[in-house]
Amino acid sequence: MELDHTTLVAFSKSWGLFYLFAFFIGVIIYAFWPSNRKRFTRAKHSILERDDKPWK
Amino acid sequence: MSELFHRKLERSAIGFVLAIIVAASVGGIVEIAPLFTIDETVETAPDMRLYTPLELAGRNIYVREGCYACHSQMIRTLRDEVERYGPYSLAVESKYDRPMLWGSKRTGPDLARIGGKYSDFWHVAHLTNPRDVVPESNMPAYRWLARTELRTDDLSAHLSAQQALGVPYTDEMIAHAGRDAYGQATPDTEFADGVMQRYGEDTSVRGFDGVTTQVTEMDALVAYLQVLGRLTDVAYQATAATEQMPDASD
Amino acid sequence: MIRQLTSSERQTAAVLLLGVTLAGLALAVLGYGNALAVHGVITAVLAGGLLFYVLSALYAPEPDEDRQSAYYDDPIKVGIGLAMAWAVFGMFMGVWVAAQLAWPDLAFDAAWSGFGRLRPTHTTGVIFGFGGNALIATSFHVVQRTSRARLAGQISPWFVLLGYNLFCIVAVTGYFMGITQSKEYAEPEWYADLWLVIVWVTYFLLYVRTIARRKEPHIYVANWYFMAFILVVAMLHIVNNLALPISFGEAKSYTVWAGVQDAMVQWWYGHNAVAFFLTAGFLGMLYYYLPVRAQRPIFSYRLSILSFWGITFFYMWAGSHHLHYTALPYWVQTLGMTFSVMLLVPSWASAGNALLTLNGAWHRVRDDATLRFMMAAAVFYGLSTFEGSFMAIRPVNSLSHYTDWTIGHVHAGALGWVALITFGSFYTLVPSLWKRERMYSAGLVEVHFWLSIAGTLIYVFAMWNSGIIQGLMWRTYTEEGTLAYSFLDSLVAMYPYYIARAFGGLLFLIGAVVGCYNIWMTVRSMPSTAARGQDLPAAPAPAVPGE
Numbered sequence A: 001m002e003l004d005h006t007t008l009v010a011f012s013k014s015w016g017l018f019y020l021f022a023f024f025i026g027v028i029i030y031a032f033w034p035s036n037r038k039r040f041t042r043a044k045h046s047i048l049e050r051d052d053k054p055w056k
Numbered sequence B: 001m002s003e004l005f006h007r008k009l010e011r012s013a014i015g016f017v018l019a020i021i022v023a024a025s026v027g028g029i030v031e032i033a034p035l036f037t038i039d040e041t042v043e044t045a046p047d048m049r050l051y052t053p054l055e056l057a058g059r060n061i062y063v064r065e066g067c068y069a070c071h072s073q074m075i076r077t078l079r080d081e082v083e084r085y086g087p088y089s090l091a092v093e094s095k096y097d098r099p100m101l102w103g104s105k106r107t108g109p110d111l112a113r114i115g116g117k118y119s120d121f122w123h124v125a126h127l128t129n130p131r132d133v134v135p136e137s138n139m140p141a142y143r144w145l146a147r148t149e150l151r152t153d154d155l156s157a158h159l160s161a162q163q164a165l166g167v168p169y170t171d172e173m174i175a176h177a178g179r180d181a182y183g184q185a186t187p188d189t190e191f192a193d194g195v196m197q198r199y200g201e202d203t204s205v206r207g208f209d210g211v212t213t214q215v216t217e218m219d220a221l222v223a224y225l226q227v228l229g230r231l232t233d234v235a236y237q238a239t240a241a242t243e244q245m246p247d248a249s250d
Numbered sequence C: 001m002i003r004q005l006t007s008s009e010r011q012t013a014a015v016l017l018l019g020v021t022l023a024g025l026a027l028a029v030l031g032y033g034n035a036l037a038v039h040g041v042i043t044a045v046l047a048g049g050l051l052f053y054v055l056s057a058l059y060a061p062e063p064d065e066d067r068q069s070a071y072y073d074d075p076i077k078v079g080i081g082l083a084m085a086w087a088v089f090g091m092f093m094g095v096w097v098a099a100q101l102a103w104p105d106l107a108f109d110a111a112w113s114g115f116g117r118l119r120p121t122h123t124t125g126v127i128f129g130f131g132g133n134a135l136i137a138t139s140f141h142v143v144q145r146t147s148r149a150r151l152a153g154q155i156s157p158w159f160v161l162l163g164y165n166l167f168c169i170v171a172v173t174g175y176f177m178g179i180t181q182s183k184e185y186a187e188p189e190w191y192a193d194l195w196l197v198i199v200w201v202t203y204f205l206l207y208v209r210t211i212a213r214r215k216e217p218h219i220y221v222a223n224w225y226f227m228a229f230i231l232v233v234a235m236l237h238i239v240n241n242l243a244l245p246i247s248f249g250e251a252k253s254y255t256v257w258a259g260v261q262d263a264m265v266q267w268w269y270g271h272n273a274v275a276f277f278l279t280a281g282f283l284g285m286l287y288y289y290l291p292v293r294a295q296r297p298i299f300s301y302r303l304s305i306l307s308f309w310g311i312t313f314f315y316m317w318a319g320s321h322h323l324h325y326t327a328l329p330y331w332v333q334t335l336g337m338t339f340s341v342m343l344l345v346p347s348w349a350s351a352g353n354a355l356l357t358l359n360g361a362w363h364r365v366r367d368d369a370t371l372r373f374m375m376a377a378a379v380f381y382g383l384s385t386f387e388g389s390f391m392a393i394r395p396v397n398s399l400s401h402y403t404d405w406t407i408g409h410v411h412a413g414a415l416g417w418v419a420l421i422t423f424g425s426f427y428t429l430v431p432s433l434w435k436r437e438r439m440y441s442a443g444l445v446e447v448h449f450w451l452s453i454a455g456t457l458i459y460v461f462a463m464w465n466s467g468i469i470q471g472l473m474w475r476t477y478t479e480e481g482t483l484a485y486s487f488l489d490s491l492v493a494m495y496p497y498y499i500a501r502a503f504g505g506l507l508f509l510i511g512a513v514v515g516c517y518n519i520w521m522t523v524r525s526m527p528s529t530a531a532r533g534q535d536l537p538a539a540p541a542p543a544v545p546g547e
Helices: A005-032 A036-046 B002-011 B013-040 B053-064 B079-085 B120-128 B143-147 B155-164 B171-175 B177-185 B190-199 B217-227 B234-238 C007-030 C035-056 C065-069 C074-102 C115-147 C156-177 C190-212 C221-240 C259-294 C301-323 C330-342 C344-358 C362-367 C369-391 C394-400 C404-433 C442-475 C487-525
Strands: C243-245 C253-255
Touching (some): A005 A036, A005 C330, A036 C301, B013 C301, B053 B155, B053 B177, B053 B217, B079 C442, B120 B143, B120 B217, B155 B177, B155 C253, B171 B177, B177 B190, C007 C035, C007 C156, C035 C156, C035 C190, C074 C487, C115 C156, C156 C190, C190 C221, C190 C243, C221 C301, C259 C369, C301 C330, C301 C344, C330 C344, C330 C369, C330 C394, C362 C369, C369 C404, C394 C442, C404 C442
16 A cells, blocks of 8 residues: 555544544543442542551 | 453553553644655645755744744735735745744734845844834844854854755755855855855845845845745745735845 | 762762763863853753762761651652742743833843743743643652652652753753744753753653552552653654754754644644643642642542543644644644544533532632632633633634734633642642641732732733734725735734733732742741651551452
């Protein structure tokens, strides 16, 4: 396949879009995966705990 | 599966790093990669000439003083811009520009086609003190340019760096860069002879700052301003503009 | 500070500093006769001075053996001081250049003080000097606290912080001498750029290694933003600054990109510098300091994840909206416009997330100016991202581009969002870092807050007015079909707004000076709380089942 301008543009326009969707489905799955709920809840509360020393 | 994957991704910071790189790089690649083959689609300008060493030195003064902060060099494809400044800018017109100086702000007017619109004398007076010529102007005065001798001993190095990056300067041009810069602003000296031969008949050889015995930074900057938009006339042909390119002899 | 290092670490530091001093001297010799030599001398003097300091303390007593069981806060403290110093410098330069637009003779007829040379000292001073130091300092703090681990290095944090400041100093002194690539927000020349790459790679490694040491299983979302900031800025910086020096003894270089490619690369860089330097990093601050100050967890952690990936992904496409109606291919412009509009979703998700976190604690926002700084920052973030998406729409851009509207937009973001979130974070951080009960004066925080808000609003409204007037005057036609105004007419109309803008900036600068005084007095004169034996080991929180 020759790498001319039209090919590059066509590739950009089609795969760019495909990639966009694939990426977002992945992110949404991660964010809403049921077993991740606990770690997120823990994470958002953990920064409010005392933090005067590193943990051993 | 998905959970395992994500957990792994997150447990090792490296996986996370890779995810960010992948997410962030695609947009740039998609938009920038095709521009490397853009030569195939944009206008060509076979007659386009190069910046002479003096003009390049002037361009570097423009760069040094940060003129782009207030002056654009990019006429957009809008009616009022074309009527105010001239035919809209084409990609090919800045193909030798490193860096491009399209700018992002017009505190002062666009300069893409300023070349030939005013006399050398006007430019010198204006740069010396803008308010002498345009009382309402808020541009800084650059009167020290006329007092500062132009450095020409490094111009060969400038041209050869440009050549290495693909600008078609010949070895002869590189060898004569310093002389040519001097000659272009001192028409009565022997140094002036080779300039037109190397850079074309349209090259202006004259004492830009009004003094023909010395080459100052004012010479270089005015030479650059006077050539802006005039390296090629393709914009006047390609866009069916009614306007003519300003004539150097005006 | 130096007493925190063991004697072998002091030796390593001395060797490093000696290396930098010698490199500076080499640069001075190589660049003899041009500005490169000045930078060599500056480097050698600064590194040599530090070397002297390190050598003078080489045989000081060894640090406590259990320093590993404490957080490494010294570089953070110095970083905050440097950030505030740069804030005052950068904002002062901003007021000066703003005044030059109204009274051009304020350049005093010298080469170094013209608008074109001073303007990058302002932008570099506030973005890289103030913003960059604030980001480095807060990221060092956040990564340690959220990972429950000490920074993974004794010397590297200092190398990152001080090396970065050397870059800023070389950059700013260069502009005065006319050393610039004239690439907006990427002005420093090749040698400064190379140095920044070394510093930045160290920063990245330090950050990743600290995260790898973490005792918390999950990487808190603020770190994601800081990581994206470090990584993407590295990418952008390297690609945009690829250049060929005319000789290794000269400061001048030519970029490898030409014309339209250079334009696209430059604005891919420029826009994403806004995205990842001025947005992602500061969102990292927001996601840590706002919940901590409000003593409430972030409203939705999921939303913060979604908006993180949204911002990381979308921003990269948006740069071409800086080049509407130019010689850039039309489809690239359209792509940039589309993604810019889509960017509004993750941006508002972040702003909304921050404001909803405060929901139920509005009485604290009312009483606590520090929290109000952060609340106002979130509001300005929401406003300026909306404005940004709006201005990226092609027909709107045809009016706004090249005018002061762009400047107004940038400052709504830079003053309203970046600076306010930083001040809010600093006022949260300073008492806890120096173990003071509170800031020296809550009243002065209040004064700073209102000066900042007044300054920002005056500035932004002046620029909106002048920008829109300018844009409209340029495109107004008479009944005969000719342009109604000359360029000069539009310039004359700008003068009142330029004066108002300089005044707004001055108020903001005074606010920053008040902030400096308050921080200084907090460190100097407030009693320490450490004496009361608070530093008992924190009990680890119970593990979440299923981890």
